[in-house]
Amino acid sequence: MPFVELVSVTAVLQFFFFGAMTGRARRDSGLKAPAMTGHDGFERMYRVQMNTMEMLVALLAGLLIAGKYWPEWLVGGLGVVYVVGRFIYWRAYVAQPSTRTLGFMLSMVPTLALLLLALVGIIQTWL
Structure with a gap:
């Protein structure tokens, strides 16, 4: 299961990266905490x-x-499709939010598929 664990850690690290990008966007915008609105890029x-x-x-x-x-x-x-999809989502959303659909679908569909696989796996253990 090391590949699954590696993908899990990669997804969490990606989240930290997005957090750092959010911090950078706040700094670059001049928007002071705790404000959450007022600059489109942030x-x-x-x-x-x-x-x-x-x-x-x-x-x-x-x-x-x-x-x-x-x-x-x-x-x-x-999981890899999810991580790639999140990067596509990030690039699209920051550039033009209306173009985020592909990235969103490339992260939502694998997530739903994994949850369904998990559910089927659990149910199979009861049979």
């Missing part, structure tokens, strides 16, 4: 960070549970 980066945190909870549960029941290449591969 607001976009902050939404990327928060949306990633929301998705990360489901992703990690899916990765770690599905990883118990399904082949490592499948579970880890879906």
Whole structure:
């Protein structure tokens, strides 16, 4: 399961990276804490960070549970698609929020697939 664990850690590190980018956006905008609005660039980066945190909870549960029941290449591969999708989402959302759909789908679909695989794996143990 090292591949699944590596992808899990990579996804968390990606979240920290987005946090650093949010801090940079705050600094560059001159927006003083605790203000959360008032600069479009900061607001976009902050939404990327928060949306990633929301998705990360489901992703990690899916990765770690599905990883118990399904082949490592499948579970880890879906996790890699998520991480790539998050980077696409970040670039698109910061540039033009209306173009974020591809990145969003490349992170949402693998997350849902992992959760379904986890659920099926759990159910199979009861049969």
